[in-house]
Amino acid sequence: LQKPISAVVLDNMRLALLCVFKVVLLVSTGRIGDAEEGGLKEGKGSAACPVKLRPSAHCEEEEDCPYQVTLPPLTIQMPKKFKMLEKTMKELHSLRQTVNKLKSSCLECKQQADQILQKDSSEGPGPDPTSNEQGNKSQQSTSIHDMQIKLNKMSSSLKNARKEINSLQGRIEELSLLNMKNVEAMVDKKVKNLTGVVSSLDSKCSSACPVITSPQFIIAPRDCSDYNVLEEKKNGVYKVTPDPKNGTFDVYCDMESFGGGWTVIQHRFNGSVSFNRTWAEYKNGFGAVQGEFWLGNDKIHLLTKAKDMILRIELEDFEGVREYAKYEQFYVSNEYLRYRLSVSGYSGTAGDALHFSKNYNHDQKFFTTPDKDNDMYPSGNCGAYYGSGWWFDACMSANLNGKYYHKKYKGIRNGIFWGTWPTLSDEHPSSYRQVFKTVKMMIRPKKYAP
Ligand SMILES: *[C@@H]1O[C@H](CO)[C@@H](O)[C@H](O)[C@H]1NC(C)=O
Ligand SMILES: *[C@@H]1O[C@H](CO)[C@@H](O)[C@H](O)[C@H]1NC(C)=O
Numbered sequence: 185l186q187k188p189i190s191a192v193v194l195d196n197m198r199l200a201l202l203c204v205f206k207v208v209l210l211v212s213t214g215r216i217g218d219a220e221e222g223g224l225k226e227g228k229g230s231a232a233c234p235v236k237l238r239p240s241a242h243c244e245e246e247e248d249c250p251y252q253v254t255l256p257p258l259t260i261q262m263p264k265k266f267k268m269l270e271k272t273m274k275e276l277h278s279l280r281q282t283v284n285k286l287k288s289s290c291l292e293c294k295q296q297a298d299q300i301l302q303k304d305s306s307e308g309p310g311p312d313p314t315s316n317e318q319g320n321k322s323q324q325s326t327s328i329h330d331m332q333i334k335l336n337k338m339s340s341s342l343k344n345a346r347k348e349i350n351s352l353q354g355r356i357e358e359l360s361l362l363n364m365k366n367v368e369a370m371v372d373k374k375v376k377n378l379t380g381v382v383s384s385l386d387s388k389c390s391s392a393c394p395v396i397t398s399p400q401f402i403i404a405p406r407d408c409s410d411y412n413v414l415e416e417k418k419n420g421v422y423k424v425t426p427d428p429k430n431g432t433f434d435v436y437c438d439m440e441s442f443g444g445g446w447t448v449i450q451h452r453f454n455g456s457v458s459f460n461r462t463w464a465e466y467k468n469g470f471g472a473v474q475g476e477f478w479l480g481n482d483k484i485h486l487l488t489k490a491k492d493m494i495l496r497i498e499l500e501d502f503e504g505v506r507e508y509a510k511y512e513q514f515y516v517s518n519e520y521l522r523y524r525l526s527v528s529g530y531s532g533t534a535g536d537a538l539h540f541s542k543n544y545n546h547d548q549k550f551f552t553t554p555d556k557d558n559d560m561y562p563s564g565n566c567g568a569y570y571g572s573g574w575w576f577d578a579c580m581s582a583n584l585n586g587k588y589y590h591k592k593y594k595g596i597r598n599g600i601f602w603g604t605w606p607t608l609s610d611e612h613p614s615s616y617r618q619v620f621k622t623v624k625m626m627i628r629p630k631k632y633a634p
């Protein structure tokens with residue numbers, strides 16, 4: 185039979201807490217380290233105990249000093265009464281010192297008394313045969329009498345001192361007992377409370393956890409990856425709800441390529457849809473998700489906000505060359521932040537055209553359309569110049585929303601463009617421009633297991 189894990193954890197916690205209190209007691213009674221030399225050394229006392237108890241803020245002598253215990257990896261805030269404990273321990277320490285002083289002074293006093301007694305016995309009794317003086321004898325007897333009185337006084341004060349010591353000792357024991365009892369009671373109470381919390385969590389988990397993985401309990405899939413639990417993984421149009429506050433919409437899911445679970449946000453393959461569009465059209469999306477389309481900046485924002493997403497770009501030219509670019513991080517801000525792009529972590533075969541150079545970098549750029557200029561080009565609108573909406577810099581090393589050309593063209597490079605395309609280096613300034621047959625942008629949660 186094994187103890188349940190939570191019980192073991194609590195046992196350990198209780199041990200650790202007691203260990204801390206032991207350290208506190210030892211420190212305040214000055215038994216470890218060297219109190220006179222000031223402060224604790226990194227001694228055995230503290231090394232054996234990885235737990236630390238200390239004030240959680242800078243505090244002087246006020247009693248309401250908050251304390252905290254650090255139990256790696258757990259930190260518990262202790263009640264403010266803990267300052268009292270330390271104070272009591274300090275009092276105890278000074279009491280102990282007083283007792284020790286009394287003890288040593290008693291010892292001295294006893295030694296003195298013994299010496300006097302010895303003198304008395306060697307000189308006192310029996311008349312000195314060589315002396316005949318009466319006065320001298322009587323003087324001696326009076327001094328002995330005095331001495332005896334003194335002695336009696338001393339012995340009674342000794343008795344008193346002993347009584348005092350006894351009562352003090354009793355008090356010390358009482359005090360340490362009291363405090364130990366308090367501490368233990370407090371620990372017990374805390375552990376009991378934690379036990380309650382842990383067992384309530386336990387019961388919650390045992391009923392709810394297995395249910396979550398079961399497909400019929402997914403009420404609102406947030407993106408295509410949530411449809412991966414379906415028996416039949418088929419490409420097509422599905423409904424997603426990335427944020428319940430913003431409703432449900434249709435997306436095209438690629439459930440077959442590269443492990444599936446991809447939500448397609450842009451697709452071009454035959455030039456049937458123009459991408460020379462306004463801010464409002466890019467905001468809401470255009471085209472049909474089964475055909476050529478832009479999903480819409482609001483929807484892309486909601487999808488990338490709901491989960492950490494990766495981006496995969498698939499490109500193919502008319503010679504049948506296919507390459508891809510993958511980014512481990514992809515996020516599009518909201519309209520208020522002008523749909524700013526965050527993209528990083530490139531891998532792939534098409535080259536990192538979104539971070540082409542210092543002067544051509546699409547990361548952290550705002551979205552620009554022909555009717556809304558948010559680009560880095562000071563004397564014009566890149567969106568209007570190229571007839572597309574995109575995260576233009578000044579202006580671009582990539583533009584997947586450029587004009588769809590069916591064959592190579594000359595002049596302004598306003599077609600679909602990827603600046604690191606392998607065969608681009610063969611292109612001469614005066615010659616024809618590279619053209620693309622298909623382009624597809626799709627996203628999937630970073631934490632995705634096919
Ligand atoms: C007492 O005795 C001492 C010597 O032992 C002597 O010097 C002294 O004078 C005596 N005193 C009296 C008052 O007799
Ligand atoms: C644990 O302590 C908190 C605050 O001290 C209290 O609100 C709660 O009811 C306690 N829980 C149990 C199970 O005692």
Ligand SMILES: *[C@@H]1O[C@H](CO)[C@@H](O)[C@H](O)[C@H]1NC(C)=O
Nearest residue numbers: 429430482483485486518519
């Ligand atoms: C989400 O819904 C809220 C409330 O309906 C709306 O104000 C907001 O503009 C929506 N955001 C997006 C990105 O659609």
Ligand SMILES: *[C@@H]1O[C@H](CO)[C@@H](O)[C@H](O)[C@H]1NC(C)=O
Nearest residue numbers: 453454455456457474475476
């Ligand atoms: C492009 O493809 C769509 C969807 O397959 C089709 O409806 C449309 O007719 C095609 N247009 C052209 C110009 O080929």
Ligand SMILES: *[C@@H]1O[C@H](CO)[C@@H](O)[C@H](O)[C@H]1NC(C)=O
Nearest residue numbers: 460554568569570571572598
């Ligand atoms: C984009 O469309 C507008 C109006 O629809 C037009 O005036 C403009 O010439 C187009 N731009 C390009 C680069 O095709």
